[in-house]
Amino acid sequence: MSIGGVERGSAGGILIRDGAVLAPEGWWKPGYVYLEQGKVRAAGAGDPPPALVEVAGRVLSARGKAVLPGVINAHTHFSQVLMRGLAGGRPLVQWLKELIWPLQSALTPEEMRLAALVGLVENLHCGVTHVVQHHKVVRGPAFTDAVCRAAQTVGLRMTLARSWADMGANPEPADAILDDLRRLYREWHQPGRLEIANGPISTWRCSVDTMQKTHALAGEFGAPTHIHVAETQEEVEMTLELFGRRPVDWLESIGVLDQRTQVVHAVWLEEGEKQRLAERGATVVHCPVSNMVLGSGIAPVADFLRKGVRVLLGTDGPASNDTQDIWETLKAAVGLARVANLDPTLLPPAQALRLITGGRTVQEGAPADIILVNLRHARAVPVHDLDSALTLCTHGSDVDTVIVDGRILMEESRVLVIDEPALLEEAESALRHLRRRLGWE
Ligand SMILES: [Zn+2]
Structure with a gap:
């Protein structure tokens, strides 16, 4: 039968x-x-x-x-697992330059492996079955490979958006970025299981040509372009200064705003930019806890939903949250949308829940x-x-x-997939070594 x-x-x-x-x-x-x-x-x-x-x-x-x-955490940075508790007291760009970038450039592949494992286990504890890792440490294949192997060990589905910047401090040559993306597609890309995505770091550190080429390359695999956009007002100013356009307008003008585009943060957008996100079918990844901790602002999520923009939630990296508890992020999203609009009817619970389930339900064939x-x-x-x-x-x-x-x-x-107490002990020891190397103790 x-x-x-x-x-x-x-x-x-x-x-x-x-x-x-x-x-x-x-x-x-x-x-x-x-x-x-x-x-x-x-x-x-x-x-x-x-x-x-x-x-x-x-x-x-x-x-x-x-x-x-299983729920979705649509934006995090595992390298920041070794940077929890470092968010206090600095605006975004200063925080990046003084703490996050120096720490990232001191990490070894082994430390990256441990950070990714702890980050994945934290997401697992929260019921996240698909995590989007915006991978920032790209000083050689060993770092990216360590994260891919960690995802296989823990068993979560992962999108690894390979971050890059070819302008500003320590730019990576465009050819190197494209070669490494091609390598990742060749060696790791498994649709639905371990997806490689294009991960330009932000609109103010990426050139038009490389944006277009990497977006096209990801498109060959049906994969997304995942990028930080308009997290702070300062970033909008820098984009305007560089390209003469606001961030979403710029993405549209260069042909990188479509159904594969994942716009992370989208805090400081003008009305027309919100409309264009809806028209182009882009996804907004809302990170309310990170935006609060860094004092970045309040993303207009109610407007996005009213206009039919697809919205998912991300915790963002543990250096600006400082956890990856997607449920805490969900509650913050509801509270923040309501208080920003002085409207308690916004984001009713069933609608809010879809921000982390992606609208999926339990049904035959899923x-x-x-x-x-x-x-x-x-x-x-x-x-x-x-x-x-x-x-x-x-x-x-x-x-x-x-x-x-x-x-x-x-x-x-x-x-069941890893010895968690032993992993946490190893991570603590790795952090002690890292701090010593940086001269922080
Ligand atoms: Zn981020």
């Missing part, structure tokens, strides 16, 4: 039952999900059919938990990327409304189980 495409006698998959399941039509309370061979093979409201219980190799109880697709979020704790009980509980009451530490591509990476908050 067949139940939702599941054949009796097939190799046992994972059955999740008795939880609240985020389905296309709303919440099933309770519902069940059956995962096999990397896909959701069956899902429905109520109890699972007995035949499904029989074929399952594992049965996970989700009683008191929400069951939803990838088997599923998380279980514990809602039976004093911060959430009693639960009137599941969307509210997830949006306003949840911390990353409430994520209980994470499954990616049908593989359980974390169960009951225990990471």
Whole structure:
């Protein structure tokens, strides 16, 4: 017999039952999900059919938990895992020049590996099954390769946006950038699993020619261009000075504003720029906690959503957040949009939740990327409304189980893919060495 495409006698998959399941039509309370061979093979409201219980190799109880697709952290920098706590008291450009860039240029490939592993494990704990790593340390293939290997070890889906700057301090030659991107596509690009993207650092450090060439190269693989845009007013001024256009206008004028463009921050935009983001189908990656910590400003997210711009959330790097807890970022996004507009009706919880699920739900045929979020704790009980509980009451530490591509990476908050205590110890020791090398202690 067949139940939702599941054949009796097939190799046992994972059955999740008795939880609240985020389905296309709303919440099933309770519902069940059956995962096999990397896909959701069956899902429905109520109890699972007995035949499904029989074929399952594992049965996970989700009683008191929400069951939803793994969430997305659409912007971070793993190198900054070794830079937490360094955000205080400096404006963006000064912070970059005095702290972040010197630290980045002192990192070894081994330190990059540890930073990436800790960063990935932190995202895993938060239920992130797809992370966008804007990779800034490009002093040789060893750094990028270390991050790609770390993603394979931890098992998350990753987009690695290879950062570059061919203008300003320490510019990289355009040929070297293009050669390295080609190498990364050749050696690492696996669509849906480990995607290589074009990652120009910002609109004020990248030349027109290299922007166009790298965007076209990523386009050959259907991959995005991921770039910091208008994070601060100073950056807008610098772009105006260099190119005579505001950041989004500049991207459009050079042909790098389309459905593959991911515009990170988008804090200081004029009305016409917002409209063009909508018309061109670009995605905005909103990083409200980072914007607050660095005092950068408030992105006009309500305007973006009203105009139909696709918005995802990013934590940004741990040096300007200082965590990668996407749930904290979600709550901040809701609060900030409401206070900026003095309007408590903005970003209702179900809409807000889509900023981290990307609008995905649990349904047959979808990838088997599923998380279980514990809602039976004093911060959430009693639960009137599941969307509210997830949006306003949840911390990353409430994520209980994470499954990616049908593989359980974390169960009951225990990471199964790496020795986490040993990793944290190694990272602490690496930081001590790094500080000594920099003469900071
Ligand atoms: Zn960033």
